[in-house]
Amino acid sequence: MKQPCVYMLASQEYGTLYVGVTSDLIARLYQHRTGGVKGFTARYGVNRLVRFEQFETMLDAISREKQLKRWHRQWKINLIESENPRWADLAPSLGLPPLPSP
Template sequence: MKDYYIYIMTNKSKTLYTGMTNNLNRRVYEHKNKLIEGFTKKYNIDKLIYFELFNNPKDAIRREKQIKGWIRKKKIELIESMNPEWKDLSEGI
């Protein structure tokens, strides 16, 4: 069975990026090393601050879209419910 993740990353300015992947370690590495062109490279998004694990890709996609539709305040509340100090969680995975 394959794992799927939704994740939220940030930078020093606390700009938020929400994504979905089937390999969280690889994807965080790609963001941290600026290997992907686009928003995360442009805004130096390099700190994993939140993630959830799913067994079904459809559930992960649904959750990603749900979170992306939220206002910033609600996203911050979600992050701080698991990671109140906004620590980089990539060191523990």
């Protein structure tokens, strides 16, 4: 899936949230899930894809990422729940294996 997009990850339902941008969502998710991305997401176990938006250009995706990063936490939760009320991991619908059960 080589297309600019903004994605939101969560550690669990109502858990720690992360907003990122990428041009290859599948590859980026794989990095998050296998520990290839050091830092915040690895430290807090944030690897469940709960929302993503695709864009025509990377500039549009970066602009949206910056907007979402300025949002209050509750606004982000409301956005996630507007399309994914159960906080399901969306990565399997993109072809990645499901996360192991806790």
